[in-house]
Amino acid sequence: MIFTTYWFLLFAVVAIVVFRALPWAAARQGWLALACAVFHYHFAGPAGVKPIIVLMVLTYFAGLSRRRAACVAAMVACVIALCFYKYSLFLIGSAVAPFSAGLAASLARLATHAMPGAPPLGVSFFTFEFVHYLFEVRRGGEPIRNPVKFLLFAIFFPSLVAGPIKRYAQFLPSLEWASRAPFSADDLAQGLARVGLGFAKKLLIADQLTLYIDQNQPHFGETGLFGRWLLLVAIAFRILMDFSGYSDIAIGCAQILGIRLPENFAWPYGARDLQQFWQRWHMSLTSWIRDYIYIPLGGSRRGWARRVINGLIAFGLCGLWHGAARHYVLWGVYHGVGLGVCATYERWPVAGAAVSKVFRKEPLAGWVLTQLFSWMGWLLFFYPTAVAVRMAGQLFGVA
Amino acid sequence: MNTLNRWAGRLPAPLRPILASALSLLAGLAVALVLHYVLYRVGLPSKPFIYVSF
Amino acid sequence: MNPPDEHAPRARFGWIRPAWFLAGLALGLAGLAWLGYRSSRTDFHPGYVRIYQAISPETSYYPTLGEMESIVRAKCRPGQVLVVVGGNSILQGVWQPVGEVWSQRLQALLGGHYCVVNFAFRGSSPTDGGAVVAEALRKEFPHQIYIADEAPLTGVGSWGPESYRYVFWDAYFGGRLLPDAARDARVRELEADPAQRRALRELRIADGFGRIFHQDDWWNQVCYRWLCTIPSDLGPAIPELWRPRKDFADQEPDATDPVWLGRRYPDNVLATEMQIERSAALFYHSRGPDGRWQLAEATRQDLSSLFTAAFPAPLRARTLMLIGYDSPYYRSRLDADEASRQEQAYEDTLRLWHEAGYPAIAYGRNFNENDYGDRIHLSKLGGAKLADAVAPAVRQLAQKLGYLP
Numbered sequence: 001m002i003f004t005t006y007w008f009l010l011f012a013v014v015a016i017v018v019f020r021a022l023p024w025a026a027a028r029q030g031w032l033a034l035a036c037a038v039f040h041y042h043f044a045g046p047a048g049v050k051p052i053i054v055l056m057v058l059t060y061f062a063g064l065s066r067r068r069a070a071c072v073a074a075m076v077a078c079v080i081a082l083c084f085y086k087y088s089l090f091l092i093g094s095a096v097a098p099f100s101a102g103l104a105a106s107l108a109r110l111a112t113h114a115m116p117g118a119p120p121l122g123v124s125f126f127t128f129e130f131v132h133y134l135f136e137v138r139r140g141g142e143p144i145r146n147p148v149k150f151l152l153f154a155i156f157f158p159s160l161v162a163g164p165i166k167r168y169a170q171f172l173p174s175l176e177w178a179s180r181a182p183f184s185a186d187d188l189a190q191g192l193a194r195v196g197l198g199f200a201k202k203l204l205i206a207d208q209l210t211l212y213i214d215q216n217q218p219h220f221g222e223t224g225l226f227g228r229w230l231l232l233v234a235i236a237f238r239i240l241m242d243f244s245g246y247s248d249i250a251i252g253c254a255q256i257l258g259i260r261l262p263e264n265f266a267w268p269y270g271a272r273d274l275q276q277f278w279q280r281w282h283m284s285l286t287s288w289i290r291d292y293i294y295i296p297l298g299g300s301r302r303g304w305a306r307r308v309i310n311g312l313i314a315f316g317l318c319g320l321w322h323g324a325a326r327h328y329v330l331w332g333v334y335h336g337v338g339l340g341v342c343a344t345y346e347r348w349p350v351a352g353a354a355v356s357k358v359f360r361k362e363p364l365a366g367w368v369l370t371q372l373f374s375w376m377g378w379l380l381f382f383y384p385t386a387v388a389v390r391m392a393g394q395l396f397g398v399a
Numbered sequence: 400m401n402t403l404n405r406w407a408g409r410l411p412a413p414l415r416p417i418l419a420s421a422l423s424l425l426a427g428l429a430v431a432l433v434l435h436y437v438l439y440r441v442g443l444p445s446k447p448f449i450y451v452s453f
Numbered sequence: 454m455n456p457p458d459e460h461a462p463r464a465r466f467g468w469i470r471p472a473w474f475l476a477g478l479a480l481g482l483a484g485l486a487w488l489g490y491r492s493s494r495t496d497f498h499p500g501y502v503r504i505y506q507a508i509s510p511e512t513s514y515y516p517t518l519g520e521m522e523s524i525v526r527a528k529c530r531p532g533q534v535l536v537v538v539g540g541n542s543i544l545q546g547v548w549q550p551v552g553e554v555w556s557q558r559l560q561a562l563l564g565g566h567y568c569v570v571n572f573a574f575r576g577s578s579p580t581d582g583g584a585v586v587a588e589a590l591r592k593e594f595p596h597q598i599y600i601a602d603e604a605p606l607t608g609v610g611s612w613g614p615e616s617y618r619y620v621f622w623d624a625y626f627g628g629r630l631l632p633d634a635a636r637d638a639r640v641r642e643l644e645a646d647p648a649q650r651r652a653l654r655e656l657r658i659a660d661g662f663g664r665i666f667h668q669d670d671w672w673n674q675v676c677y678r679w680l681c682t683i684p685s686d687l688g689p690a691i692p693e694l695w696r697p698r699k700d701f702a703d704q705e706p707d708a709t710d711p712v713w714l715g716r717r718y719p720d721n722v723l724a725t726e727m728q729i730e731r732s733a734a735l736f737y738h739s740r741g742p743d744g745r746w747q748l749a750e751a752t753r754q755d756l757s758s759l760f761t762a763a764f765p766a767p768l769r770a771r772t773l774m775l776i777g778y779d780s781p782y783y784r785s786r787l788d789a790d791e792a793s794r795q796e797q798a799y800e801d802t803l804r805l806w807h808e809a810g811y812p813a814i815a816y817g818r819n820f821n822e823n824d825y826g827d828r829i830h831l832s833k834l835g836g837a838k839l840a841d842a843v844a845p846a847v848r849q850l851a852q853k854l855g856y857l858p
Contacts, residue, residue: 004441006658007651042651185471189423192478193466196430199437204682207440211684211694407468416470423470427477434478435485438662439672442619443513443683 002043002161003249004202011039015157016256025179032156032257033148039157040121047116052126055081056154059130063143063150071138075131082127084111085119090324122161124321126154128288133168135292144168149175158253162246164264164284171259178258187258194252201245209238220391228395235382236375240269243282268374272366273359274335274342277374285321289314304347308340315339322381327388331380338373482666489667492674493519496527502551503571504582505703510616511575512685514676514698517669518623521572521586525594529568534856535594536563536847538571539583540601543777545573546836548708548826555836562844566857573601577617579609579774580763585620588768589629596856598847599768602775604829605795605802606736606752608759619656626660633765708826709833717827718782726828730783733794746797753805760809769810771854773846775839776802778817780825812850816842 002008015035022028041049055078062074083091088111097104133153137143144150152175153168212234220228247264254261262284271277278286290299294314300307312333319332346356359366376395379388407415498508501524508514529535538544538556546554560569572583579601587599603609624630625640643649663669676683677698687701688694706713737746764772776799778784787795799815806813816839817824817831824835831839851857 004437006438006441006655006662009438009441009662010658185475186469189427189469189471189474190466193426193430193469193474196433200433203437203440204433207684208682419468420470420473422468423473424477424480426466426469427474427479428481429477430474431478431481431485435482435489435666435668436672438666438668440683442659442669443515 003199003246007042008039011035011042012253015039016253019257020183025176028179029148029152029175033151036152036155036157036160040155040160043161044121045116048118048120051081051085051120051123052155055127055130056151059134059154060144060147060150063133063137064145066137066143068138071134075134075138078127078130078134082123085115085123087320087324088115094326125163125165126160128165128285129153129168131292132165132288136169141169144172156254156259158250158257159261162243162250164247164250164262165288166261166284170262174258174260181258184258187255191252191254191256194248194255196252198245198248198250198252201241201248206238206242206245209234209241213238221394225395225397228391232375232379232395235378236269236371239378239381240265269371270367271370271374272363273370274338274373277370278335278339281374285318289318293317300343304344307343311339311343312336327380327383327385330385331377334377334380335374338377485668485671486666489669489671493517493667493670494523495674496523497674497677498524501528501570502554502557502703503545504574505551505705507687507698507701507703508677509574510619512687512698513683514673514681514685515619515669517673518585518589518620518627518629519667519670520673521582521620522590525568525570525586525590528570529594531594533568533594533596534566534851535587535590535597536560536567536569536600537583537587537597538569538573538600539577539581539587540573540579540603540775541577542573542575543830544600544602544775545571545575547575547705547830548713549831549833549836550705550707551703553707553833553836554705555831555833555840558837558840559844559847562840563847567847567851574617579603579772580621581617582620584764584772585624585630588631589624591631591768596851596854598771598773598850598854598856600773600775600843600847602777605776605798606733606748606756607802608756609763622653622656623660623663626657627664631765631767635762636765639762707833708830709823713826717825718780718822726783727786729828730779730787730795731791733798734791737794737797746794748797748801753801756802756805757809760806760811763809764811766810770812771850772811773843773850774806774811774813775843776806776813776815777829777831778815778820779828780822781820782822782825783828812846814842814846 015032019028019032019035022031040052044052058074058077062070065071089108092104092107092111096107133144144153149172153166153171156166156171159166213231216223216227216231216234220231223231244265251261251263264282264284266280266283268277268281271280294310297310297313298306299310313336315332315336316329317332319328319330319335322328322331346352348355376392379391382388383391407418410418498520504516506512508516525535525537536559538559544556546556549555554571556569556571560567563569570583570586572586574582584599584601587594587597591597625636630636640653644653675681679697680695681698682695685694687698688696708714708717736748736752738749739747741747778799784792784795799818803813803815817835820831820835820838824832824838826832826835848857
């Protein structure tokens with residue numbers, strides 16, 4: 001999808017070559033904006049383009065006004081749009097249906113009627129970028145005045161569909177630099193290498209693992225212990241290779257243009273504790289959640305109990321962001337609990353000090369525990385809760 | 400990568416540019432292989448990127 | 454001018470020397486394109502019989518036009534009459550094990566002046582697969598006969614980006630087919646259809662890349678000979694799935710094998726199959742003054758224009774259409790009215806094909822239940838009878854077209 005289409009491959013070549021060939025900054029930016037618009041229209045279609053145009057205009061003018069109330073109102077509109085397109089059916093099913101099936105059915109009909117066939121392309125990503133922008137402007141940051149630059153921030157094609165989630169304060173100087181800089185063979189070679197690495201991760205590793213998982217997961221219970229653990233490893237590496245492969249392609253494409261996108265992964269399966277894991281996994285999302293949910297909630301400034309609760313809320317929302325289903329929320333809460341334990345275990349009477357000593361003495365123990373925890377979490381992420389719990393039990397020989 | 404850099408740092412100075420060039424050529428060949436394979440695989444049924452659906 | 458510090462290139466690929474990297478990239482792509490071109494001119498299917506499961510789109514293996522042309526070049530001499538078998542699973546030889554496929558018997562019956570190659574794909578239309586290969590090879594093998602099959606009163610319709618259509622698009626976008634205004638108009642219509650436009654655009658771009666890089670030709674050869682990384686249901690799991698496709702034999706079952714004999718006509722599909730068997734009733738509602746069932750004028754015109762549009766005019770006379778009767782197991786269950794309507798359908802279908810300029814014959818009218826593996830597919834016994842019926846028609850056509858004295 002998107003990156004794995006012939007249209008995209010041809011589009012990327014043309015967009016990049018022309019961008020590099022144009023001699024003036026304004027022409028380069030104009031061309032890139034046009035290319036991004038064509039890209040978005042091609043993949044999202046007329047119905048999918050409307051929501052982003054509306055939210056983009058709203059965000060642009062709210063930011064330009066620099067009024068706190070306007071920024072807050074636009075942020076609320078972005079969040080409502082995200083909830084509407086992504087979660088309305090889930091919320092109706094979870095919150096209304098238990099009380100009134102009839103009302104839930106009517107609401108679901110209404111929502112389905114009002115929505116396009118599928119959620120707008122990249123809605124989870126661009127709404128987060130808009131909220132970030134409005135939040136920073138509300139805090140006193142400089143708004144983007146040039147509409148072409150704002151358009152490029154909103155629909156920059158390499159990161160539009162699945163991130164990395166950009167920060168405008170980093171993106172704009174990079175765009176400015178790329179618009180004026182001469183051709184860089186370094187960027188071209190390094191970007192191409194990055195794109196190649198991304199495709200290799202996706203097609204040579206992730207897709208092969210998917211094949212293995214699809215064939216073996218239905219027989220999980222009948223497989224021996226070794227086979228079960230092997231499948232867990234396959235599941236863990238499949239998502240890493242798939243998503244980090246995607247990020248590599250996005251970052252590589254941007255680099256060929258001369259633009260830097262934030263990194264998304266830094267060897268997460270090498271992390272020795274859960275905090276480290278989340279500093280290395282989907283970094284652009286984690287830092288967004290930290291800056292715009294966790295810290296505004298109070299972060300770790302109001303005592304350890306609030307810190308744990310804030311973490312649970314932030315990670316519950318992080319889980320929900322991944323999809324409108326209970327098991328995603330549960331996966332987020334699972335990590336929230338894990339992080340809570342990770343942040344507080346040293347304070348626990350008796351056991352805390354002993355465990356802490358073990359981890360200091362044997363760093364490998366921390367690594368094993370962290371990876372075991374995060375890999376088991378993928379079961380919750382990918383499968384319905386009952387299936388995930390059963391599979392987790394079977395990993396330890398529990399029928 | 401740091402380990403690699405450290406290891407490369409231990410090589411005699413005249414060898415370093417030769418090694419870097421050879422590795423770069425190999426990397427280019429490898430990327431060519433991947434991109435050619437991509438052109439083939441794009442036309443075949445394939446699982447979409449997981450995160451695109453989020 | 455230097456980039457802002459915080460946006461300096463990351464060190465991940467900082468060791469790369471661009472000139473050497475880009476030289477490697479260009480060299481690699483050029484080398485692979487050359488290997489792909491060579492693959493498209495190499496027959497890597499020794500002893501080829503047909504498009505069996507492991508080299509068919511059902512297992513995500515899409516034989517390329519070049520690959521199929523190479524099979525023809527390796528098997529046939531330009532002096533021979535090239536007989537290309539196209540069509541669907543019936544002519545592909547479902548239920549006929551290797552060695553007893555009807556097209557092999559056809560070759561034996563026709564002898565050395567003819568070269569029979571079977572490029573029928575399961576579920577494809579008469580204008581797919583073999584039809585395209587024959588048309589693309591029309592200059593190299595000017596003496597050619599193309600054989601395809603179709604059910605009675607069925608229009609030859611395969612135009613969109615269906616899975617078996619890829620060979621057609623490959624040849625069409627590559628300029629390998631005869632110029633044909635009607636075909637071009639149909640393609641333009643499809644490209645104007647928003648539902649088809651994107652898929653067609655993908656096919657067009659893919660073909661452009663293919664002409665430069667020959668990626669499908671090369672990686673098909675890799676998949677067939679050495680290592681296959683594409684998903685399929687062939688093996689239980691990896692690593693069996695990665696086995697080269699040459700390791701998977703053509704294991705088409707034999708319908709006359711006692712294991713299958715009792716399973717050819719299962720009771721649970723009888724009602725559905727009879728519904729299809731009675732489908733002539735959909736077209737014939739009234740009898741004419743002579744007492745014969747009358748085909749509605751609109752249907753007649755539709756079929757006539759579809760048959761005409763199926764192939765460009767110069768190719769029609771060499772296209773032998775086969776219209777097969779279904780197994781008597783089902784036909785014998787029709788009442789007299791239903792049977793006479795069905796008989797009329799065969800008669801009208803043949804007439805319409807003839808009027809459109811195609812030689813056409815019906816087969817299977819006198820076949821027995823053992824000649825079939827199910828309602829439509831022929832067992833090896835039926836396949837042999839089909840070959841016996843088709844061989845004289847092919848000889849006659851070759852003479853008529855002036856290929857052989």
